[in-house]
Amino acid sequence: xxxxxxxxxxxxxxxxxxxxxxxxxxxxxxxxxxxxxxxxxxxxxxxxxxxxxxxxxxxxxxxxxxxxxxxxxxxxxxxxxxxxxxxxxxxxxxxxxxxxxxxxxxxxxxxxxxxxxxxxxxxxxxxxxxxxxxxxxxxxxxxxxxxxxxxxxxxxxxxxxxxxxxxxxxxxxxxxxxxxxxxxxxxxxxxxxxxxxxxxxxxxxxxxxxxxxxxxxxxxxxxxxxxxxxxxxxxxxxxxxxxxxxxxxxxxxxxxxxxxxxxxxxxxxxxxxxxxxxxxxxxxxxxxxxxxxxxxxxxxxxxxxxxxxxxxxxxxxxxxxxxxxxxxxxxxxxxxxxxxxxxxxxxxxxxxxxxxxxxxxxxxxxxxx
Amino acid sequence: xxxxxxxxxxxxxxxxxxxxxxxxxxxxxxxxxxxxxxxxxxxxxxxxxxxxxxxxxxxxxxxxxxxxxxxxxxxxxxxxxxxxxxxxxxxxxxxxxxxxxxxxxxxxxxxxxxxxxxxxxxxxxxxxxxxxxxxxxxxxxxxxxxxxxxxxxxxxxxxxxx
Numbered sequence: 295x296x297x298x299x300x301x302x303x304x305x306x307x308x309x310x311x312x313x314x315x316x317x318x319x320x321x322x323x324x325x326x327x328x329x330x331x332x333x334x335x336x337x338x339x340x341x342x343x344x345x346x347x348x349x350x351x352x353x354x355x356x357x358x359x360x361x362x363x364x365x366x367x368x369x370x371x372x373x374x375x376x377x378x379x380x381x382x383x384x385x386x387x388x389x390x391x392x393x394x395x396x397x398x399x400x401x402x403x404x405x406x407x408x409x410x411x412x413x414x415x416x417x418x419x420x421x422x423x424x425x426x427x428x429x430x431x432x433x434x435x436x437x438x439x440x441x442x443x444x445x446x447x448x449x450x451x452x453x454x455x456x457x458x459x460x461x462x463x464x465x466x467x468x469x470x471x472x473x474x475x476x477x478x479x480x481x482x483x484x485x486x487x488x489x490x491x492x493x494x495x496x497x498x499x500x501x502x503x504x505x506x507x508x509x510x511x512x513x514x515x516x517x518x519x520x521x522x523x524x525x526x527x528x529x530x531x532x533x534x535x536x537x538x539x540x541x542x543x544x545x546x547x548x549x550x551x552x553x554x555x556x557x558x559x560x561x562x563x564x565x566x567x568x569x570x571x572x573x574x575x576x577x578x579x580x581x582x583x584x585x586x587x588x589x590x591x592x593x594x595x596x597x598x599x600x601x602x603x604x605x606x607x608x609x610x611x612x613x614x615x616x617x618x619x620x621x622x623x624x625x626x627x628x629x630x631x632x633x634x635x636x637x638x639x640x641x642x643x644x645x646x647x648x649x650x651x652x653x654x655x656x657x658x659x660x661x662x663x
Numbered sequence: 664x665x666x667x668x669x670x671x672x673x674x675x676x677x678x679x680x681x682x683x684x685x686x687x688x689x690x691x692x693x694x695x696x697x698x699x700x701x702x703x704x705x706x707x708x709x710x711x712x713x714x715x716x717x718x719x720x721x722x723x724x725x726x727x728x729x730x731x732x733x734x735x736x737x738x739x740x741x742x743x744x745x746x747x748x749x750x751x752x753x754x755x756x757x758x759x760x761x762x763x764x765x766x767x768x769x770x771x772x773x774x775x776x777x778x779x780x781x782x783x784x785x786x787x788x789x790x791x792x793x794x795x796x797x798x799x800x801x802x803x804x805x806x807x808x809x810x811x812x813x814x815x816x817x818x819x820x821x822x823x824x825x
Contacts, residue, residue, distance in 0.1 A: 339799035346784075347808055351815050382693055509719040509745065512773040523745065530748050596693045597741060597752065599722070610741065612727055623725040625741070630723075633776045662799060 304332060307644075311340050315418045315648040318658030322635070322647070329643045334636045338629075341662040349622035354380055354589040355454060357619065362448040364626060365660040367410050370403035370439075371602040373452045378533055379598040379609035380454045383591035386584070390577040392456035393535040397572045398469060399442070399451055400534075401565040405476065406435040407603035408558050415555075415652035416487065419496050424486055431479050434472045438465070455585035461576075469573045473566045480562055488559070497552035501638035501650035504549055511634040515605025515627055516557045517654070521549030527601040534600075539571045551653040558655075590617055604628055604655050626660040672696060674716055674751060681711055697752045702764050705755050709740070709770045718742040718751060721767070724777035726785045730811035734758040736787050740767070757787060766792040784809035 305326045311319040319340035325332040345364060349357045361376045362369035374396055381387065388396065413428030436446040441462050443451045452458070487493045503513065505521040518525060526543045528536040544560035546553035591613040599608035605627030612621040631654050638650045669675050669689045674696065678686055685708045688699040700708050712718040722741035729735055734756040742751045757764055766789035767774045778789045779798040786807035789795060797804060806813055 339797075339801070342799045344808060347813075347815065350811075385693075510772045512721050512723075512771070525745050594692055597695060597750070606722070608722060608741070610723070610725060610739070621727050623723065623739075625723040629776065630773065633773060 309647070311337075315651060317414060317651065317656060320632075320651070320656065320658055320661070322651070324639075324644065324647065326644065329645075331639045331642050331644065331647060334639045334647070336632060336635060338632070338658070339662050341658050343663065345663040346622055346624065349619050351618065353617045354591070354619060357622065358452075358454065359448070359450045361624070362450050363659060364624065364663055365407075365602065365604065365607075365628070365657045366447055367657055368403050368407040368603045369447060369449045370399050370451050371407075371600065371607060373450060374400050374534065375598060375600045375602065375607045375609050377452045377454050378600065379596055379611045380589070380591065381583075382596040382598050383594060383611055383613055384454070384585060384589065385592075386455055388456040388534070388583055389580045390535070391579045392452075392581045392583075394572050394576045395457055395461060395581070396452060396534050397536065397539070398569055398576075399439070401568045401572070402435045402438060402469070402472070404565045404603045405562050406432050408562050409435075411558065411603075411652075411655045412483065412555075415649075415655075416493075418648045418652045419493070421487065421490075421493065424483055427479070427483065427486075431476060434475070438468055438472065441465075441468075453582065454589060456580070456582035458582075460581060466573045466576065469569055473570050473573075477563070477566055480559065480566075484559060488556070494552060496649060497555060497653075498550060499548075500551045500642060500646045501653060502548065502550045503634055503638055507634065507637055508549070511637065512630045513605070513634050514630065515601070515603070515655075516554055516561060517549075517605065517631055517634075519544060520546045520553040520557045522547045527599055527606060531599075533598070536568075539568045541567050551649055554653045588617060590615065599625070602627055604657070604660075605631060624663060626663065628654075628656040628658075628660045629663075632656050632661055669696070673747075674712075674749065677716060678708075678711070681715070682707070685711070692752075695750060695752065697754060699754050699756075702755050702757060702761075705753070706765045706767065706770070708753065709767050712742060712751070712753070713770055716749075717744045717746050718749075720745060721771040721773050721777070722750075724767075724774060724781055726781045726787055726809075728785060728809065728811045730759075736762060736785060738764055738781065738787060762786060763788045763790055765790050766795075768792055783807065786810065 307324045310321040321337040323335045361372040365372050409428040409432045413425035416424040439449050440446050443449050505523050508518045508521050524543055524545045541564045544557045546557055593615045595612040597610045599606050608625030610623040614620040639647050685704045686698045690697050720743045722743045725739050727737040736757045738755050740753040778792055781787050783797040783800050
């Protein structure tokens with residue numbers, strides 16, 4: 295028979311590192327049988343800057359701005375994790391006022407990060423409009439940051455021991471205005487996407503990651519919760535006063551791309567809830583604990599993890615008693631979540647790979663460090 | 664195992680009952696439990712922790728270089744148990760002459776990239792790892808950047824040489 299004519303062989307296709315849907319410089323080598331993906335391999339490290347090596351050659355304070363450059367769409371969360379880790383080493387706690395402002399800024403940051411994810415994820419799949427809407431609302435958050443600390447992206451908003459700046463005049467009002475405005479906007483996004491048949495068909499059943507797989511790979515954040523595991527560090531091991539606020543952890547069961555979309559949308563609503571509560575009750579008082587000009591943590595080590603927009607962001611810091619860190623290990627959520635990409639892509643179509651990379655919500659600055 | 668405070672905790676107590684020799688030392692670092700083990704007992708201990716103590720999630724694997732003290736490398740395994748909401752660090756020390764540990768990829772699939780990173784950055788090899796290659800640095804790179812004796816500006820491929 296005409297075996298040779300219709301004979302199909304495996305095709306190895308290179309995707310990236312310069313590819314718009316890989317959200318940075320990620321290279322994925324795909325092994326294909328027609329349109330089906332047989333396996334993938336990620337090549338990372340294009341954005342490796344040796345952040346952990348830099349840390350060993352800076353003082354504790356000098357390293358703080360570097361962490362903002364890892365996950366540059368959620369710089370505030372990165373800064374919070376680092377400050378909390380050093381504070382644990384020092385044995386100090388930020389004053390209540392600083393904690394409340396930290397919560398407000400990190401939750402706004404979660405919204406900003408999820409908005410960027412939503413816009414680009416929808417764009418990858420073919421819906422262009424949400425990108426402009428998301429960028430429009432993200433602008434409000436960035437403006438609040440700009441007024442607060444002068445920077446929009448790599449904010450360096452916090453200091454070890456609390457805050458550097460007092461909030462500006464009208465900070466509370468602007469945060470509340472944003473909350474009022476944003477709740478209506480989420481409805482608008484959902485109207486565009488949630489019930490949209492094309493959107494549902496592109497996402498439902500794509501890139502399934504079960505709860506077992508998530509634990510096996512160490513996947514955290516919205517991806518873990520979409521698989522039905524109700525685990526959020528803000529509830530399980532509260533930090534920075536999260537135990538005071540009333541909010542829910544959105545959970546879904548299927549662990550596919552659609553469920554991850556729903557979980558992130560609901561998380562934004564919960565973030566608005568937290569911001570409202572925190573703004574309503576910012577205690578008066580100092581914004582910086584007594585840490586001294588020279589930070590010399592006692593010999594020892596500490597591990598602190600926070601719920602960053604993408605999952606568990608951990609800092610493992612080791613001090614030898616000097617002014618410089620002996621070792622800083624950053625546990626980035628994106629790096630770990632990206633490892634499960636191969637598992638999610640097997641058996642999917644090439645077009646779904648784009649959707650799966652989008653739903654993983656990676657930032658390559660954080661993957662490569 | 665040492666003090667009474669630590670042996671009262673559920674995980675050290677369970678290990679004591681299972682095999683007291685698996686852990687060579689235990690301490691509390693800023694309130695977090697740290698267990699020391701030997702490279703020979705590492706795999707047994709990890710399996711026990713995963714299967715009997717529900718440490719189903721490997722948070723990270725990392726390494727600390729204590730140069731010039733020997734044994735030089737402290738490989739740290741950060742574990743977490745979702746049902747018990749419990750965190751734990753397991754440490755094993757290896758000297759620069761050997762620098763080999765058994766791979767825990769068979770216990771947690773997710774260990775793959777972490778161990779590749781430790782190999783890339785510190786040169787500690789993992790026996791039984793399915794695919795031990797560099798992950799962040801380019802394949803042609805020489806040396807292991809996070810070692811304390813690796814100069815900050817690199818030695819071979821520094822900007823000066825280009």
